[in-house]
Amino acid sequence: MEILVCVKRVPDTSENEIELNSAGNDIERDDLVYSVNEWDNYAVEEALQIVDKAGGSVTVVTVGDDESEEVLRREMAMGADKGILLSDDAFEGADGRGIATILKAAVDQGSYDLILTGAQADDGAAQVGGMLAAMLDVPYASLVNKIDVNGDKITVGREIEGGNQEMHEIALPCVLSIQTGINEPRYVGIRGIRKVASVEIPTLGAGDLGLDAGAVAAKVKRLDYFLPDMGEGAEMLEGDTDEIIEKLIEMLKAKGGLK
């Protein structure tokens, strides 16, 4: 099975201190550390596990600048066979539809049975998977947390509200957006990254993909970017544990939560 996994390089948001830039239209990126979007790691791991069982190969693709090559290498260190970097000045500032358009052009150049994306990106809007499927006119399942391959059909599990699980049969080729928790992504050590440091990664621009700048230009523009004001409603209870519990019980009683 030939699998394409779409990945993205995102700012690592866990400990980064996000600040707005002076223009107020983006975050200050100088001090940021970037990494692979967390969901994408699960997608790559799932692809590797499918190939382990069913054979085939895994290709990782990203839309980004030269620095995005780093995330392709990391996924190749995990075990992906091939990386493709889609990079062009014309791609800068592309919105979800634009990214999906670029990816569709790349998909058309290959022959993939299965296309995986992360369910969403840390800095994204969870649009690309669905749009890409629509553009390719193939079936799509989102928030997938289980995949079983049997022949040319696959069964996928989806997580739905309230912790419920539903199962679907879906025909190949298709696009799936992968939820975290579907597997346990393997660790990529420094040694693994060094091993793939010199592997050639082809870069495709708008021309190579047969795209013109207009086709990918953003139709959704970011107008503003700010940290929301701290709202009211949170009350910190103080005192030792017993006092806090007592206060909490009183409050719950007062508001009718406890009778």
Place this chain on the structure above:
Amino acid sequence: MEPALLSPAHYKFFHIPVALFAVLIPLVGTAAFVFIMKRRLDPMLTAAPDSRWDRILGRVIKVLKIWLAQWRQPRYMTAGVLHIIIFAGFLILSVRSTTLVFLGFWDGFVFPGFGGAAGHVYAVLKDYAATAVLLACCVAAVRRGIFKPERYAVPKRYGKDHTGEAVFVLALIATLMISESLFEASLVAAQIQQLQPAEFLAPGSLAWIFRNMLVDTPITQLQSLHIGAYFVHDITFFFFLCFLPLGKHFHVITSLFNVFFMRLERGNIKPVLHGVADDQLDDLESFGVKQYQDFTWKHVLDFYSCADCGRCSDHCPANAVKRPLSPRFISIKGRDYAFNHFPLLGADQTKDDEYRLIGDVYDEDEIWSCTTCGACEQECPLGIEYIDKIVDLRRGMVEDGNVPQSLQKPLRALEKRGNPWGKVEKKRSAWVKAVAEECPVKLLEKGAEAETLYFVDSISSYDDRMQEIAQATAKTLDAAGVDFGILGKDEKDSGHDVRRFGEEMLFQDLRAQNTDAILESGARQIVTADPHAYNCLKNDYDGLPPVRHISEVLLEKIKKGVLKLSAANGDGKVYTYHDPCYLGRHNSLYEAPRKLLDAISGLERVEMLQNRDRSFCCGGGGLMLFYEPEEEQRMGVLRVQMAAAAGANVIVTACPFCLVNMEDAIKVAGMEGKLEAIDLCELVDRHTVA
């Protein structure tokens, strides 16, 4: 004069000279033994290399102390004394047993150097030795078979109980002692009956008792007994010899070599592959131990040498809290693997390339459960190593991507930001602001210069509570008149536990960055209050200025009168000092912290039962803080209970990780208000007289 009894060399049984058997038995026995040993050597010959031929003098000293003098045996008094008796008896009786083998076909054989007066002295010595060994065997058999000390128990998941094997061997030894004594006693009894000069038998010894019992026995029966005892001894001797390499009594043969080749240094970690320099590591196809033959030959020898005494696991904190790790079974499983896959008869059963030790012989959680505290290695009476094996197995898992999710995030953060929380580099020196007025801390990252570099390391730099240790360290250094600075954002995590968790290349990156920054700072000595950093800079780094722990520096300043401490009189508290593993066991720094406490006059200090090299790990530092083990309780909880049992209400540590674990444990154990934990530097800081 006719001999009182015919010796086996002349005795005929139905016209067949029994000397024939006395020649055949040793020949067959020795041949079988050589064959078995060859099979046991096979896995060692194809194992990974190991450099163990250095520093011969140091190794000889280890042999004299740990092997010959049985230095570590009395740490368990009853078992230790019994073992020393049997061990010394074996050494003494080896001459006698060898002599007996020759006497079977060579009448009057005397072991070279044991004729004349020396022979008579030796005869007395060996009579008592045989008696003592027999008594020790009886006590040991009762102990193993009836009292069954808990540490010999075999948990179900590790297979069957080993008591049968232990008692069987004790019976073999007893048989040797009894048959040797009977052989001699029967001859002496006959000599007495025939009024011939008889060999003197040590009064009260086994042979002496037998002689007294046999003195009226008819000569013909004595003759049969004499020959019978000889062959019982001969057969048992060679059976025992060949039986040794089949089980836990292999240590009788291997211990001498195992101790000779044991590790001479502590606190360090073996290279990825002996003989391969760090800058050639990228060329290696595989890292760490994934398959059995990736172990070094010394590690296979370790497996063979395990006597199954259970001392390692008895002191293993992971085992104590029921994590799925028992060091004893790391060895037993490793030994059984060699026995099964390199069978005495039949071809080697080497597995295919896909095969992995992890999952088949060892479990992932078993290998991640180790805090590398070193208690097992400290206890092992014959120098078996565990930490290097654990680290090597982790190296293999890291390369296979087989790392628990809980550890992946901190490892990635260490790679990107140089600390396991992924905090911003420029915040590494944020803790200095709180003490800026009392003691300005020089930032060497900005080009300032200082005689001493204070290496803070990640946890004391970033953790809110542990920053107080950094602040106290800075204040005490300042009060002691030390000219010091910190590297600030140029400092990265020392990588101590990155290396011990098997991510060698990330460790080497961190080491390279720190080494550059330290050398560039121009500092002439390094001080740290974090034992993990201390151990790492001292034992894992090269070419740095001398590294000292803060307790050594402060103690020196107190002795010189530069640093003065106020008295603790009347604070009504009882203090106990907890030895951090990487200060104590790994670096033998036991006294300086205690002397520092005692420098606070009037401070009441007690010792926990498990102190110094028997200190009990708090739960582990570095990446171990992030790992989520399966366990029934926390190591720290056991440790704070030990402090309470010692009558202490303040537990003093000298390690930020210990402090994290102790403070958590006090809460978990519900001992808040009864017990508090404090860092040594904090305590000194409170008592510093301006």
